[in-house]
Amino acid sequence: MTTAEEPRTDSSQGYGALLGGTDHKSVGAFCLVLAFVFLLTGGVLAAVLRTQLAQPNPDVLARKPYLQLLTFHGSFSFFLFLLPAWIGLAFAIVPLQLGAPRLAMPRLAAMTAWLYVGAAGFLVATAFAQKGAPANGWSMDYPVPIHGISGRGVDLWIFGVGLAALATILGAVNLLTTALRMRAPGLTLARTPMFTWSMMVSSAVFLLAGPALIAGLIVVYVDHHMGAHVLRVNRGGDPDIWRTMFAFFAYPAMWATVFPALGVVSEIVPVFAKAPLFNRKAAMFAIAGAGTLAFLGFGSELAGDPAIPQTLFSVTSVLILGPVALVMLTWLATVALNRKAPSLKAPMVQALGLLACLGLALPAMAVMEALARGGAGHQSQWWVGAWHQLLVGVATFGILAGLYYWAPKLWGRHLNAGLGGLQMLTVVGGVDLAFIPLLIVGAQGMHRRATTFSSDSWTPANLVSTIGAYLLAAGVALFLLNLVVCVVLKRGAIATDDPWEGDTLEWATTSPPPAHNFDSLPEVRSSRPVHDVRKAAATETSGPPETSPELVEANA
Secondary structure, rough: OOOOOOOOOOOHHHHHHHHHOOHHHHHHHHHHHHHHHHHHHHHHHHHHHEEEEEEEOOOOHHHHHHHHHHHHHHHHHHHHHHHHHHHHHHHHHHHHOOOOOOOOHHHHHHHHEEEHHHHHHHHHHHHOOOOOOOOOOOOOOOOOOHHHOOOHHHHHHHHHHHHHHHHHHHHHHHHHHHHHHOOOOOOOOHOHHHHHHHHHHHHHHHHHHHHHHHHHHHHHHHHHOOOOOOHHHHHOOOOHHHHHHHHHHHHHHHHHHHHHHHHHHHHHHHHHOOOOOOOOOHHHHHHHHHHHHOOOOHHHHHHHOOOOHHHHHHHHHOOOHHHHHHHHHHHHHHOOOOOOOOOHHHHHHHHHHHHHHHHHHHHHHHHHHHOOOOOOOOOEEHHHHHHHHHHHHHHHHHHHHHHHHHHHHHHHOOOOHHHHHHHHHHHHHHHHHHHHHHHHHHHHHOOOOOOOOOOOOOOOOOHHHHHHHHHHHHOOOHHHHHHHHHHOOOOOOOOOOOOOOOHHHHHHOOOOOOOOOOOOOOOOOOOOHHHHHHHHHHHHHHHOOOOOHHHHHOOO
8 A cells, every 4th residue: 555655756748748647637537528529429429310210211311321320329428438438537536535646557547548549539430431330230240240341440440449448458457456556544445435446346347348358359350351250150150259259248348337326326425415325335245246247147138049048147137236226225225314314415416316317227127137038128129228228327427426526626616506407307307208218119029220110109209219319418418518617617616625525535635636636644544534534623623522510410
């Protein structure tokens, strides 16, 4: 372990200089900016895709352009938004929560950011490739491995996704090393802040799942250029090799973007409820257990293959929902067992919105995983609705909630609370309207990659879903407007060092923190060190409680 008294280093040198130096806060902010660019891009693409499905048999997009935009939407939203957003937020916050002056490997963090930039360049370049962009979905599943690969678009996609996976692996290594080796004295693993703990679990998942994706991409590339025929049925190959390797990465990786959101809310709720997180150790074990179970259910994404034991994977994919629900119950218990109502400031409002989305996502996921085939199975619109409720309503919402909570610390400015409340209602309403109707049409048999439909009975639900997508896009735009006005243009209220009366070490330094993070650290004796300091200061100010004459006489 190291402390804030380590020798200071000049973080403005090297290839991280263009990011504002190798300071972890600057690198994290850079990753967040890149991620928000592609959040906006992916949101616009989603609105266009939903416009195509607003009415039966529209002529907005032909089949191939629709599938190409669908591939861009999925690739941008996951590989260029969710992954760099969580890695970037963790780069900025984890060292502060640990009482560390920096990340364990500052230059590796800068390299991670540049790898995401390279991934973005390759994936955007697929739009200008020979024979057009890929039209096979974000998983490059069908029909590439079966009918062969043509054009350079798929090659660019392979390099782009490969770089994003490599960046995520390196970021995970950096975060795990920092959390395991650079904690402040007294900050044991059991006392680790919940967000840092959730990022440790997510980093472990990325570290284990990422190599499977990279290996699969190598197989696809070799099959394409070197005549290996590993995936071609007509040459004795098996396309399920790629599908299995991608599923082994994608299923746990999607869950790994949800775990940090659980950590964010587990930080926010105790602070604004003015009480410790109920059964904190159970919540930590639940997140760790969910990380383990995430690897056991990947076969559910291969539903329809007779070689896959569907019952086994249906059971294992349902099991992960239990620990996630347990974490949600700890939030409710923290609030319910406290005699006072929680303070409904901006971060808590966002946390309540996330809680509402998670409460709807878990039953939808449970039904889908239990019924891997059929109307509510993995090949229907139910899959789209359930996973988007989780990835948009929880994983994405968690990033927004985290920035409402930590923006005052990172940049010294509060986001606007009034605009934040409107944005929360817009996002929650958009998630509900956009994705619940997809459960309905999915149960009625609408395929998840349908580019049009003719059934009049599906029209109302698809129209409502399109309206919800527009509403969701408006909510994201409100958040980005809030961030630009309050932080970039510096119109937000100036933050004090501890504006929320927080519990963890990031609130023990200035807002924003200096390059070396801390001039001194409080003694860590619990999981709430800053709360302990505040409590001790209040006791010293008020003095010891007075003893009544009646009590003195009774003791005599």
